Amino acid sequence: MPWWATAPRWPAPGGCTTPPTGSTRPGRSRALRRAEGLAARARQELSSAGLRPLPLRYPQTDTLTAQERKAAEMTARGQAAAVVAKALHLTEQGVRQLLSSVYRKVGTDAAGLAEALETFPRPRR
Structure with missing residues (x-):
């Protein structure tokens, strides 16, 4: 039987509206704790x-x-991969790999890159 079939359900059948209790960490919402557990x-x-x-x-x-x-x-400003590659002394394939890493870390794609960069933390020096 898969694990999700045996997981406790909430709200419980029968209309119980009290969420299950468990260990609590200060500053964590109950939903976040449940999501982390899941x-x-x-x-x-x-x-x-x-x-x-x-x-x-x-x-x-x-x-x-x-x-x-x-x-x-540079990519968010609309510069082509060839221009970025030349400026950073990389190949175009290297730029694509670098941007793939950026998209994964930032959690977006090329369309949302400019907006995501505004809120993403800068590297520590």
Whole structure:
């Protein structure tokens, strides 16, 4: 039987509106704790099935390198990959790989890159 079939349901059948209790961490909403628990259980199930779950990424700790930020800013301004490659002394394929890393870290694609860069933390010096 899959793990989600045995997971407790809330609200419980019969109309109980009191959420289940559990350990509480200060400053964490109950929904976030439940989501984190569900994610941990899903990762455990993936591991037990022989799959490697992707590492979790957080914008607070996963900042862009200086070269990634420069490439992202140039791309967000509309410059072509060839121009970015020449400015950064890379090949066009290298720029595409760099931007792929940027999109993954920032959590967007080329269309939302400019807006996402405004809120993404700058690298520490």
